[in-house]
Amino acid sequence: MTSFWFxxxxxxxxxxxxxxxxxxxxxxxxxxxxxxxxxxxMGMIDMTANLxxxxxxxxxxxxxxxxxxxxxDRALANQRETRDWLIKHxxxxxxxxxxxxxxxxxDVPDEQGETRSQTPVVGMAMDLxxxxxxxxxxxxxxxxxxEGSLPEGPNEMLMGxxxxxxxxxxxGQPITLIGQSFDGGLVAxxxxxxxxxxxxxxxxxxxMVLIDLVSAQxxxxxxxxxxxxxxxxxxSASFDRYEKIKGNMKAVLADWIPPKDWVKDDSPIVLSIRDxxxxxxxxxxxxxxxxxxxxxxxxxxVLVLWNAGILSGIHRYGEMGLRLAFGEPHWKLxxxxxxxxxWIGILGSMVGSLLGGSFAWYLQEVGxxxxxxxxxxxxxxxxxxxxxxxxxxxxQGVVPGIFASVAGTLVASMAIFKRSxxxxxxxxxxx
Numbered sequence: 001m002t003s004f005w006f007x008x009x010x011x012x013x014x015x016x017x018x019x020x021x022x023x024x025x026x027x028x029x030x031x032x033x034x035x036x037x038x039x040x041x042m043g044m045i046d047m048t049a050n051l052x053x054x055x056x057x058x059x060x061x062x063x064x065x066x067x068x069x070x071x072x073d074r075a076l077a078n079q080r081e082t083r084d085w086l087i088k089h090x091x092x093x094x095x096x097x098x099x100x101x102x103x104x105x106x107d108v109p110d111e112q113g114e115t116r117s118q119t120p121v122v123g124m125a126m127d128l129x130x131x132x133x134x135x136x137x138x139x140x141x142x143x144x145x146x147e148g149s150l151p152e153g154p155n156e157m158l159m160g161x162x163x164x165x166x167x168x169x170x171x172g173q174p175i176t177l178i179g180q181s182f183d184g185g186l187v188a189x190x191x192x193x194x195x196x197x198x199x200x201x202x203x204x205x206x207x208m209v210l211i212d213l214v215s216a217q218x219x220x221x222x223x224x225x226x227x228x229x230x231x232x233x234x235x236s237a238s239f240d241r242y243e244k245i246k247g248n249m250k251a252v253l254a255d256w257i258p259p260k261d262w263v264k265d266d267s268p269i270v271l272s273i274r275d276x277x278x279x280x281x282x283x284x285x286x287x288x289x290x291x292x293x294x295x296x297x298x299x300x301x302v303l304v305l306w307n308a309g310i311l312s313g314i315h316r317y318g319e320m321g322l323r324l325a326f327g328e329p330h331w332k333l334x335x336x337x338x339x340x341x342x343w344i345g346i347l348g349s350m351v352g353s354l355l356g357g358s359f360a361w362y363l364q365e366v367g368x369x370x371x372x373x374x375x376x377x378x379x380x381x382x383x384x385x386x387x388x389x390x391x392x393x394x395x396q397g398v399v400p401g402i403f404a405s406v407a408g409t410l411v412a413s414m415a416i417f418k419r420s421x422x423x424x425x426x427x428x429x430x431x
Contacts, residue, residue: 019341019408023348023401024355026301030294031356031397032387036363037293039388041286045273046235047201050138051124053276054230055242056094056249058086061267063227070103070122072182075225076268078259086229089252091245093234097135098226100125100216104179106209107188108167117167123209125216129153138232141197141210147171148195154215155189160205161196169193181221189219200384224261239283242272294396301404302411337409345405349398356397363387 049055063074076082079098086096102123110116127133128141128151136142141150146161148171159169169175173193181187191211199205217223233241249270258266274280367384 019344019405020348020351022301022304023345023405024352026297026404027349027352027397027401028356028359030297030400031353031393032359032363033293034290034393034396035356035360035387035389036385037286037290038390038393039360039364039386041282042388043386045279048277048279049232049273051199051201051204053271053273053279054097054228055233055237055273056090056231056246057271057273057276058082058229058231058268059227059271061269062265064269064271067101070101070227072100072102072180072220072222072227073184074266075100075182075222075227076229076266077225077261079224079226081259082229085256086231089249090231093237094231094245095134097126097133097138097230097232098213099228099230100213100220100222100225101227102179102216102220104177106167107176107178108169109174109176119163119167121163121207121209123211123216125211125213128158128210128212129214134232139199144197144199146196146198148193151194151212154212154218155191156194156212156215157191158195158197158210159193160208161198162202162205163207163209164193164196166206171196177219179220182225183221185221187219187221191215239274243274246270246272290396294400298400298404301401302408304408334410338406341406341409342402344409345402348405349401352401353394353398357389357394360387360389360393364389 058076060074060076063071066074083096083098086094090096102125104121104123106119106121107115108117126135128135136150141158151158157175164170171193174190175193176188176190178186178188197205197210199208211219213226217225231245253268253270256268258268274283363385364387367386369384
């Protein structure tokens, strides 16, 4: 009986084709759009974490308050003891990386050694030479090299390719960094540009340079000192996991006896990525927008399927009346219609998930070049925007698709309760 009913539903275009098409298109759009939004947002989060903030960050409070000035005198000393404390009180899956944020004037000499051009730059120092370091893999520097090679020795520099074009700097050219040392003095040190890098973020390609951590410590007189410790979770970790580990670290931070090399007024703080660069507010707004988009599509599908159900009811007017005339209860008739809506929702959601997921997968693998749109924004977003295919994206498309199909059918079938058995035979005779 069930097989007969199912085949009848499939063959009746008025009952099946239009609702199935609506659910399929709606689910495909939701899955694709949610995947694209997730990809853009998580791409921004990953880029921000890898290049700047980390998932967790230990930094001196006084440095964080004046971070835009790059106050190197507020750096934290004693790398080994600090690393041991972080490893002990965080989580085994967190990888901690020391970094130095610095600012300086980059002086480019001409053939006679005289200044040809100068520009202020922002820089990051990290472990680029140690074989066990994960920084090169984390920043994808090998695949991002436009020209040249990675640093292999002291006083070697990677430069954003657009900055190199503006300054007319080529690989192998010597340059001079002029900045402020840890103790406030003026320092100048010579570096060699060994590679040009496309970071994928226009704002960084125009003004960022990278040097090795040890070279920066020698240049700025910061032996055994760093400005930041950045912690990185595996990609499977959730934002709630970040917050939980941060809370545990903050609970024991007050009892930490600082290393003897620290200054008395050093006051380290632990931050998550949500606490930096207004990421937390952006996350909250993103969730609201994503929920709003899913809600709008669900509402539209319910509205369209409601009208489709009414049209189908008119088409099946005689059938409904005959079934009621034979004594079939109203609730059983509505339950049958709800089952039809459920099957249509399941089939439409499956096909819609396949179509929407395929397009989202294409955008994930190929991407969409939006570098021109982001060129003047300063946002830390990769120029190649990619979608992200996730289980959550399919759930957010399938569940509203099934719900909309059933809800639309139920709302349209409410008119059945208004049918009076006393008038059924008269309606059948008139028909």
